[in-house]
Every structure is written in C-alpha cells, then in structure tokens.
Amino acid sequence: MSRRTLLAPSLAPTASTARAARLEARALSCGNQGRVVLSGVDLSVEPGESLALVGPNGSGKSTLIRALAGVSPAMAGRIMVNGQELSTMPSAERGRTIAVVSQDERPSGDLRIAELVELGLVPHRNPWSRPRREDRDTVLEALDRVGLRALADRPVSRTSGGELRRAILARGLVQGAPLLFLDEPTNHLDVHQQLSLLDLVRGLHRTVIAAVHDLDLAAAYFDRAALIDGGRLLELGEAQQVVTGEASAHCFHVDITPVENPRTGDTHLLMGSPQNPRPPQHH
Amino acid sequence: MTSRPSAPDAAPAARRLPAGPLACALGALLALSIVLSLGFGANMLPLDQVVAGLRQGLGGPATSPTAHLIVWQLRLPRTLLAVIVGAGLAIAGASIQTLAQNPLADPYLLGVSSGASVGATAVIAGGLGALGGRLALTGGALVGALAASVLVFGVAQLQGGLTPLRLVLTGTILSSAFSSLSSCLIFVSGNQQAAQAVLFWLLGTLSGAQWSNLLLPAIVTLVLGIVLYSLSGWLDALANGAQVAIALGVPVTQLRIALFVIQAVLVGVLVASSGGIGFVGLVMPHLARLLVGGRHRVLFPIAALIGAVFMVWVDVITRILVAPVEIPASVVTGLIGAPIFLVLLGRRTYEFGSGS
Numbered sequence: 001m002s003r004r005t006l007l008a009p010s011l012a013p014t015a016s017t018a019r020a021a022r023l024e025a026r027a028l029s030c031g032n033q034g035r036v037v038l039s040g041v042d043l044s045v046e047p048g049e050s051l052a053l054v055g056p057n058g059s060g061k062s063t064l065i066r067a068l069a070g071v072s073p074a075m076a077g078r079i080m081v082n083g084q085e086l087s088t089m090p091s092a093e094r095g096r097t098i099a100v101v102s103q104d105e106r107p108s109g110d111l112r113i114a115e116l117v118e119l120g121l122v123p124h125r126n127p128w129s130r131p132r133r134e135d136r137d138t139v140l141e142a143l144d145r146v147g148l149r150a151l152a153d154r155p156v157s158r159t160s161g162g163e164l165r166r167a168i169l170a171r172g173l174v175q176g177a178p179l180l181f182l183d184e185p186t187n188h189l190d191v192h193q194q195l196s197l198l199d200l201v202r203g204l205h206r207t208v209i210a211a212v213h214d215l216d217l218a219a220a221y222f223d224r225a226a227l228i229d230g231g232r233l234l235e236l237g238e239a240q241q242v243v244t245g246e247a248s249a250h251c252f253h254v255d256i257t258p259v260e261n262p263r264t265g266d267t268h269l270l271m272g273s274p275q276n277p278r279p280p281q282h283h
Numbered sequence: 284m285t286s287r288p289s290a291p292d293a294a295p296a297a298r299r300l301p302a303g304p305l306a307c308a309l310g311a312l313l314a315l316s317i318v319l320s321l322g323f324g325a326n327m328l329p330l331d332q333v334v335a336g337l338r339q340g341l342g343g344p345a346t347s348p349t350a351h352l353i354v355w356q357l358r359l360p361r362t363l364l365a366v367i368v369g370a371g372l373a374i375a376g377a378s379i380q381t382l383a384q385n386p387l388a389d390p391y392l393l394g395v396s397s398g399a400s401v402g403a404t405a406v407i408a409g410g411l412g413a414l415g416g417r418l419a420l421t422g423g424a425l426v427g428a429l430a431a432s433v434l435v436f437g438v439a440q441l442q443g444g445l446t447p448l449r450l451v452l453t454g455t456i457l458s459s460a461f462s463s464l465s466s467c468l469i470f471v472s473g474n475q476q477a478a479q480a481v482l483f484w485l486l487g488t489l490s491g492a493q494w495s496n497l498l499l500p501a502i503v504t505l506v507l508g509i510v511l512y513s514l515s516g517w518l519d520a521l522a523n524g525a526q527v528a529i530a531l532g533v534p535v536t537q538l539r540i541a542l543f544v545i546q547a548v549l550v551g552v553l554v555a556s557s558g559g560i561g562f563v564g565l566v567m568p569h570l571a572r573l574l575v576g577g578r579h580r581v582l583f584p585i586a587a588l589i590g591a592v593f594m595v596w597v598d599v600i601t602r603i604l605v606a607p608v609e610i611p612a613s614v615v616t617g618l619i620g621a622p623i624f625l626v627l628l629g630r631r632t633y634e635f636g637s638g639s
Contacts, residue, residue, distance in 0.1 A: 066526070069530060070529070071526050071529050071530050072526075091529070091532050091533065091534045094532055095530065095531050095532015095533070096532060100530035102526065102527070102530075105523065105524060105526075105527055106524070107523045107527075108522040108523050109577075110572045111519075111576065111577050111578070115519075115576070115578060116523075119519060119520055119523065119531060120531070122516050122517070122520050122531040122532060122533065123532030125516055126516070127513060127514050127515060127517040128512070128513035128514070128515065128516065130580070175531070
C-alpha cells in the first residue's frame with residue numbers, strides 16, 4: 001500500500017493538518033433532536049490509532065460519530081482534538097482536521113464523481129477560489145487509491161452505493177485530515193471491496209474511528225474497540241478482547257468463539273446462537 | 284485500494300457544454316436579443332429605426348424623434364429591467380434551491396411575493412397610493428416583502444433553525460396567510476384599484492420600467508450576485524446536505540442566515556420593481572444545471588444569462604401577443620415555463636442532498 005501523501009504541495013501539512021491526531025472525550029453525552037442516546041462516554045484515541053465502535057443496531061454508533069466529529073453538537077461533556085476544544089475550533093480548521101465518511105449521504109445528483117471528491121478541498125480554499133490545475137491531479141490520485149479513476153466523469157446520480165461510498169472516502173483523502181471518521185464503511189461493499197477498503201484505511205496511518213457492524217472485521221483491522229449499548233460505553237480495550245469478551249456476547253446475544261485460520265494463522269470469530277450447544281460452522 | 288478491472292461501459296461521461304464558450308455565446312445572444320426586442324411592441328419598428336433611436340440616446344444625431352422616444356425612453360428601460368429581473372430571479376432561484384435543498388423551491392418560497400402584495404395593497408387601501416404615487420407603492424411592496432421574510436425567518440428559527448423542511452413548510456403556510464390578508468384588505472377597503480394592484484403584484488409586469496427606477500434593482504442584483512458567486516465553494520458543499528457541509532468545514536448556520544438575508548433583499552427589490560413573475564426562478568436554474576452541471580461557480584453565471592435572455596423575449600411576447608393590450612408576465616412565463624419544466628423533469632432524475 002502506497003504511503004505517499006495525497007496532499008498537493010499547496011496543502012502541505014501545517015500544525016493543524018499533521019498526519020495523525022489525538023482525540024479525547026470526557027463525560028460526553030450525545031443524542032438526536034434533544035433526546036439523549038449516549039451519556040457519560042470517556043474515551044481517548046492516540047495519534048495513528050484505530051478505534052472500532054461496535055454495538056447492536058440503534059445503540060448510538062452513528063450518533064457518537066457525529067458528536068465526536070463535531071457534525072452535531074455534543075449535549076454535554078468535552079471533546080478535545082490535539083488538546084484543543086472541538087466546539088471552539090474554527091469551522092475551516094475543523095474541516096482540515098476531521099474528515100467524515102457517513103453512511104447515509106445522498107450527494108447532489110448534478111455532480112460528477114470527480115467533483116464530489118473535489119469538495120474535499122473546500123476547507124483548504126476560500127469559497128470564491130477557482131479550481132487550480134493541480135487540484136485535478138489531487139482528485140484523480142485519490143480516485144486511483146479507491147479504484148474509481150475510470151469513473152471520474154460519471155454523474156453521481158448514476159453510481160452504485162458501493163462506488164459512492166468509495167468516492168466519499170476519496171473525498172476524505174483529499175480533505176487530508178489527520179482524524180478520519182467512518183460510519184459503517186463496509187456497507188454496500190462486496191467482500192473483496194470490504195477488505196481492500198479496510199486495508200487502504202489501515203495504510204493511511206491516520207487516527208481512525210469507525211462504526212463497524214462486522215465484529216470479525218472490527219477484531220482483524222482495528223487496534224482497539226469500544227462496545228456501546230444501552231446508552232453507555234460498556235467496554236474499551238484491545239479490539240480482539242472487547243469483541244470476544246463476555247459483554248460483547250451478552251449485547252449481541254451470541255456465543256463468540258475465536259478460531260485460528262489453519263492456513264494464515266489469523267484469528268477469526270465464529271458466532272452462534274446461545275441456545276445452540278455448538279456454534280454453526282459458518283456465519 | 285486495488286480494484287478489479289472495471290466494466291467496459293465504465294464511464295458514460297455526463298454530457299455537458301463547456302461553461303466558458305457557452306457564457307460567451309449567451310452573452311452575445313443577450314446583446315442581440317436586447318437590440319432586437321426594441322423593435323417589437325404596439326408600434327413595430329424596423330431595425331434601422333431602432334439603431335437610430337439607440338444612437339441618438341447615446342449622443343448621436345437626432346434623426347427620428349419618435350423612434351428615439353419609443354426606443355430610448357419607453358422600450359430600452361423595459362428591456363433592461365427584463366435583463367435585471369430575469370438574471371436576478373434565476374440567481375435567487377439557484378441559491379434558494381440549494382438553501383432549501385429542494386429542486387422545487389422558487390424565489391417566492393419565503394413568502395416574499397405575497398408579502399409584497401400585502402404591502403402594496405395596504406398602501407392603496409390606506410389611501411397612501413394617491414399621495415406618494417408609484418414610489419409609495421414600490422416602498423410598500425418592499426417593506427411588505429422584507430417583513431414577510433423576517434416573519435418566515437423568525438418562525439423557522441424558533442422551530443429549530445433554517446432547515447430545508449422548516450423553510451418550505453413555514454414559507455408555504457405563511458404565504459397563503461399573506462394572500463388571505465391581501466384579499467381581506469381589498470374586501471374591507473372596497474377599492475377597485477386595490478384589486479388591480481394585487482393582480483399586478485401576483486402576476487408581474489415590466490411596464491413600470493423607467494430609467495429612474497432601474498438603478499436600485501440593477502445595483503442590488505449585481506452586488507448580491509457577486510456575493511453569492513463568491514460563496515460558490517460553500518454552496519457546492521451545502522447542496523450535498525448540511526452534515527456534509529459541516530464536516531467539510533463550512534459554517535453552515537451562518538451561511539444559511541446569509542443566504543436567507545441575501546435572498547429576501549434580492550427578491551424583495553425585484554418584486555417591488557416588477558411584481559411576482561413566476562417560473563423564471565424555478566425553471567432557469569434547472570436548465571442551467573442540465574447544461575453545465577451543479578457547481579455554483581458556473582451555475583450562477585449561466586443561469587443568470589439564460590434568465591435574462593428568456594425574460595427579454597417574455598416581455599416582447601407580453602407586448603405583442605394581444606397588442607395593444609398587455610398581458611401579465613407570469614401568464615407568458617407560466618405558459619412557456621411549465622412545459623419546459625415538465626420536459627426537464629422527464630429527462631433526468633433529480634437528487635438533492637439528504638437530511639436536515
């Protein structure tokens with residue numbers, strides 16, 4: 001995986017756009033439209049570390065991501081990014097520091113894929129500046145990395161869900177932010193695309209926080225995991241341990257058995273209904 | 284990220300026209316339309332008379348006093364107002380469709396048009412029209428338009444901010460309330476003139492154009508057009524949804540307020556000078572999007588040029604269709620605009636950013 005930076009010379013990292021950032025949340029409460037979904041969340045993510053948010057549907061993974069990324073205001077508590085309070089960070093600086101790949105975005109159908117990706121330059125530009133020649137290269141390089149270069153000029157309205165998701169990730173790459181949030185990044189992707197997207201994200205060496213549905217992928221691709229359910233952060237620790245722990249099995253109502261892949265030596269998870277004495281051989 | 288070989292039909296590129304040449308072509312078409320339009324009216328003038336009248340207005344020899352009067356004093360102000368109103372409404376429409384994230388939003392969504400008609404009716408019903416004449420009417424319409432916008436803004440803000448859904452609902456509902464208020468004023472005053480005025484403000488006309496009342500709409504349209512153009516990058520982000528724009532570092536709350544204020548002033552001034560001309564602000568931005576795509580940096584200039592050309596010819600039609608009687612501008616824009624809009628809708632799928 002290429003490690004060269006995507007930043008055009010004009011986007012050379014400054015203090016605020018270092019390659020990785022530290023994020024810290026203290027006594028954080030967040031919710032939707034005045035309703036508290038999660039409260040008392042304390043967590044910190046070190047520079048370059050990846051954190052998977054796991055939990056049943058509706059447990060508040062997306063809500064937590066929106067709050068931590070500063071997209072929706074937190075209801076209580078503090079969020080610090082590189083020691084700076086997020087709520088007081090100027091919006092353009094926040095845009096250069098934090099990129100979000102959300103799961104429910106429906107872009108304006110009048111754009112082409114390359115134009116959608118080019119929006120990643122918005123926090124780096126005045127709203128009145130014209131696109132520069134090197135911007136096109138920055139965009140195409142990002143599209144290359146997500147395997148969409150051939151679709152650069154396709155209208156957004158004629159792309160599949162998986163292509164759109166990768167285009168939005170490419171926009172996050174163009175944004176050049178050291179802190180990357182991904183909400184269910186593997187939705188709409190086939191198995192091959194899931195793995196290569198997660199490989200790509202891991203190769204970025206940025207600070208990554210992702211809501212992950214698939215516990216197997218959470219354990220395999222992330223340094224740490226946070227288990228949330230019932231409005232609380234239940235467990236925070238090394239990804240494999242959190243995902244295979246008792247709390248996780250309880251939240252998801254499954255038996256989780258780690259097994260070793262005889263060919264690669266990697267650990268995979270077998271999941272079965274707790275009523276069954278033996279977990280089924282596939283999931 | 285590695286990718287398997289993509290399908291052979293991988294990239295059917297969106298068909299678009301290059302914006303620069305298109306803008307030049309439209310600019311030339313606009314200049315030509317302005318000159319040609321001056322010949323049309325109750326009195327048809329041949330082109331050499333039009334040119335003579337124009338040259339005299341520009342300081343040339345006084346060859347034909349009648350042509351000069353018709354071309355320079357009567358028709359040219361109208362045509363220039365048509366240019367201003369057409370361009371202004373197209374710009375206003377493009378920006379409100381982004382603010383409301385709704386392709387069906389038009390510049391009157393915020394109740395500006397019906398508010399203006401309340402203001403104008405109140406002036407007439409209160410007997411002030413006789414005192415201040417046209418100036419009082421224009422002033423009343425402008426005050427009504429701005430007051431309506433402030434009210435829509437306040438109600439939407441109280442209910443949770445300028446989100447697209449709130450704007451559309453609040454604007455629509457208050458618009459019908461304003462219309463009822465106008466009707467009520469007419470009914471109570473029993474003034475025939477008031478009924479006429481309301482018709483004027485609902486359907487629009489450029490017949491009131493004079494050199495003396497062109498300056499305000501021209502300056503307001505130009506200045507606010509430049510301001511909107513300079514916000515293009517942020518508007519591109521906002522068109523994909525508020526949350527996307529926030530994540531891209533756009534100050535969304537401030538941007539929405541700025542858009543609202545710009546919109547209210549621009550449309551208020553346009554409505555005060557020409558009444559509520561429908562369909563231009565709704566259809567022209569769509570036509571421009573179809574031609575050059577959705578980036579505001581190209582969308583605004585192209586929509587403005589198309590709107591100006593369209594409005595110049597609409598005004599010609601209002602003058603000659605049943606001459607010497609003039610028909611209201613909205614009658615023509617509606618008859619032409621509705622079929623165009625239906626064709627546009629049928630040709631493509633519209634998708635705007637999701638969420639609040």
